Amino acid sequence: MSDFEYGPVEFVLVAFQGEAPDPGVIEAVRELVRDGAVRILDAVVISRTIEGGVETIEVEDSTDAYGLEEAGLDLSGLAADEDIEYFAESLEPGTSAELLVVELLWAKKLASRLAESGGAVIASERIPAPVVNEVVASAGNV
Template structure:
């Protein structure tokens, strides 16, 4: 079997107050892309105005303004309307978020090798960084 064209993909919703992400967040995403850890294959800016209405902007239409000018948005539109609606539900009025569709490039080779050998990932669960850090701090304090 040949190498898979794409590795595992995750939706990541990055929230912030106001209408644009903090420059530090933009820089962090740029670094991950530049380092080859991830590829951003779709991105949508979601804003819930004070009336509760959701506005969306496909980032490919304004990629430089959101730090994604180097992103490979060749699958722009991969996030379906249903996905966008699902993630938009969590936004409070007056807040915004970037919905990133992120390919985990570090896992692509593993996924290809598993597929070639008849293996499969049976489970995967992400533990948020604040929880990991809290548990480690508690363990070190004992």
């Protein structure tokens, strides 16, 4: 059997107003971790100041403040400076976001089983939920 130690990893940037995510966002992430859908490997809060500067907080240093006390953050530091800079460009001045490095546990199992049978995922592309819902809604209106 070809069980991988880690499965595919995805960067997820969750924007919010202020300096900390809304309790609903925190609970949604906690639920995904509890249900075994994902494993949070790293997390960084990125803020763009009104002047345009970028400030970061390593969540590893205060997991309970961000609802990730049970997450483990197994690979804290996986989000490199270049990753943080890239995602920070998406932020408007005066806003913040939490950059989550998420291991997709369902995909880990799939990748392990495919490797065992000589197959491999060679491409994958995510379509954001708002886009899918918009397309489905407009198709229903035709």
